Amino acid sequence: MAFPSLTRRALALAGFALTATAWSAAAQAQATIKIGEINSYKAQPAFLEPYKKGMDLAVEEINAAGGLLGRKVELITRDDNASPGDAVRAAEELVSREKVDVLSGSFLSNTGLALTDFAKQKKFFYLAGEPLTDKIVWQSGNRYTFRLRPSTYMQSAMLVPEAAKLKKKRWAIVYPNYEYGQSSVATFKALLKAAQPDVEFVAEQAPPLGKLDAGSVVQALADAKPDAIFNVLFGADLTKFVREGNTRGLFQGREVVSVLTGEPEYLDPLKDETPNGWIVTGYPWYGIQTPEHKAFFLAYHGKYKDYPRLGSVVGYAMIKSLAAGITKAKSTETEKLIAAFKGLEVTGPFGKFHYRAIDQQSTLGAYVGKTKNDNGKGVMVDYTYFDGAKFQPSDAEVKKMRPAD
Template identity: 65%
Template sequence: MMCSAVLTICSSTAVYAENVIRVGEINSYKTIPAFLEPYRKGIELAVEQVNADNGINGKKLEVILRDDGGTQNNAIREAQTLLRRDKVDLLAGGFLSHIALALADFAKNKKVFFLAGEPLTDKMVWENGNEYTFRLRDSTYMKVAMLIDDAVALKKKRWALVYPNYEYGQSAVESFKKMMKERQPDIEFVMEQATPFNNIDANSVVQALADVKPDAIFNVLFSTDLTKFVRAGNTRQLFKDVSVVSLLTGEPEYLDPLGSDTPKGWIVTGYPWYAINTPEHDAFLKAYQAKFNDYPRLGSIVGYMTIQSLAAGLRKAKSTKAEDLIEAFKGLELSTPLGQISYRSIDHQSTMGSYIGRLDVKDGKGIMTDIRYVDGKDVLPSDEEVLKLRPQVK
């Protein structure tokens, strides 16, 4: 159990004060520690900075963390406890897409504001979007749109698809197939490998892919599934003459474990913290390294920006009422380590972007090269398209 003044995981009833704003944060900390331990550190740093800067209009910000155990039922139970016992003012969190969707539905039913920091499914803001839910992270649609020019430029006809078989993976593959068919009508999808999340049989997946001999692979695996897939693929030389386009693989939490096994030339989305030279990121990097004596991962950035967003919205709203926060977040603009972002009024999606590049190995470590940043606002659908995707918008 961890307890501190501004970042709390406690089972006992807290002492409530009128000068404190409480955020209930629910996430899969034990299920995805590679991402969510850095995420927690990003939250801690941001809360510390917010409170050092007069808090939220003079009120202290407190974040109460809860683990969802990797299931929807646990997530909802924790949300109920946070509202009923811990008296939080709003909710945040969600890593696994299907769990975050359940939390968004809970927030709608309870009429409580919910900022989804990390989940990538497009349903979060479109098909299943609701008035009480906003999302920070760039979605699967956005990430695929960032990579689509590179995928088309490969001029490969026969593609195989590899993804974890739950909402995030399904959403990413659906977007990829749709965009590629529009840009390259003669494309063939020769195989789909939908693997159990966190339980991939990598040797069987690699053998199946080798048997169909694709020209290219679209990969959506991450975490330990990715590591097992890459190492099995290297052993079989699957990637020797096959182009690979891959979501998330350039994020340090998933790239670092690959080390010298990092497959060269993969086109990926990621976070090359060592190669970003902007004043905003430099300030974040120095503060993070000074506090934790470590380098940030993508989770660190998402946790940090989640709290930045909440602080900006709360300051603008001058209230913790859900209706006031909803109005404050519509069109909200703020400066972050990744530059200026805003939250769109029409679908509650932020314009957070991502870095695109190719994988390489340097000094036995995986790195990203040929790096460019794609602003989220440049890959989001128009208002007219959103009205079709989010029919509940009035």
């Protein structure tokens, strides 16, 4: 007759154990705030290795100061193999299995657009750190996606006044034939034509990303006899282009305006092949003396015994943005984060910037200057910081381009 009693007791104990397990799992889930991050680490190591270090430094600082909302921050990264499909699969895994609180990252514009659409479909908060295409906040923009870096429009808008001052009529253009390159060129053409109506675009070369046939591209540009060149190539493609251009004399007597080339990730590998006098956007880490940058530089150098690259700044500022947004929202819930990020002010290595409510683009700026071959090392000189808030289209123009939320 004791068996029913024992059975009830066993069931009670089992129920208690299940309750305790569930409570423990819930407590563990609350133990950390999980940031899911997706990027092309294997495909673009020059930028993304420093970027990862910048993120890690920011997470370390946040946790050393007590974390966020009383919880530690955990960064969970995935490689997207430079593939939009793989980026979406990584996002699915991070959201469904890892239970991340937010999504962030991407480098290439096509993977960034894929994650922008994923955020929309899943109604999940996504902070695009690096991809530059305007579509992320305009034509394909949605209420779940914010973007940190200055866009192709912003960087082209910074360079066009300098290009117009050259008073060159015949321009040639070279760019990687995917979303970032196409977007940069379209904006540059439109803005330069508005500033200088008599300008002509006499040649255009658009090799696939990472597959530049430098000899044929340089020869085609030289044959067009342009007065100036607008370059959008980066990474290994840029190095090949510069080497072949130097060999064939493409740059002699010609002005060059170039997006991204002043970033250490792309300028450093050129070494003694660095051309003089190119007008570029970039990051002259060795000369920025603001208090915010000095503090960042000392912390980064102290941790890694190395100087930061622009990727380091982007990774660091992205995590600091998420921290500021979560703190303001007092939550990691998507809707509360969206509300918090609209107009959110953040302090990063370049000083203060904010996320515009109208298109969810940050006002982070960029440095514009000229390249110089300084005893076999590429540096930027005559540089100025351009505030991103001053290089945006009007609110009316944005409303025409961006779909209603």
